[in-house]
Amino acid sequence: MPRLLRVWKVKAESKVQFFIWTLIQNRLWTADRLQRRGWEHQATCCACDQVLESANHIILGCPFAKEVWYLMANQFSNAAAVALQSSSVNTWWDKTFKLKQKGVLLDECTGAAYVAWNLWNERNRQIFQNQQRSAAGICSLIRDELGLLKEAWE
Ligand SMILES: [Zn+2]
Structure with a gap:
């Protein structure tokens, strides 16, 4: 199955599947891509303030x-x-997809998809709402979200 179509096999909400689909084609509007278009962008990654932001970096x-x-x-x-x-x-996602397991509600592939999704959400909160959470704070958001999903799917 073509790698882009495999994204729709991941056990996740469609917003998360769509996020991964966009991510693995490098089509998120990260600073490196905004810069290439000559559009407004922040100079460095908002989490570490060290390098130009890219999808690989975030x-x-x-x-x-x-x-x-x-x-x-x-x-x-x-x-x-x-x-x-x-x-x-790209290599991350190819290896992560192989962690998918039949019959397991929250398999490792689903977990990884929600971690990536929450890292992207955190980046957007930092840029657009000037809010910053700790890494532990993000992890509890991820665990809460996955806990709810498990209830919904069971
Ligand atoms: Zn950074």
Whole structure:
């Protein structure tokens, strides 16, 4: 199955599937892409203030993202290990998709999709609402969201 179509097989809400579909085509409006178009963008990543923001950086490379993945390892150890070892969204996603399990409600692939989705949401809150949460704060948001989903799916 073509890799873009596989996104719709992930057990996740459609907004999260669509986010992953956009992410793996590098079509999110991150600062590197805004800069290439000559559009307004923030100079550096809002979480670490160190480098120009890109999709690879927000989801994988940023020290803040790494902290979130690290904290999520007690629930999704394989997904966290894959994320912590990957520097490109594409190789990360190919390996993450292989963690999908039949008959498991919250498999590691679903967990990873929601971590990435919440990292993107946090980035948007920082830019557009000037709000900042800790890595532990993001993790409790992710766990709450997944807990609700599990209830809804059961
Ligand atoms: Zn950063």
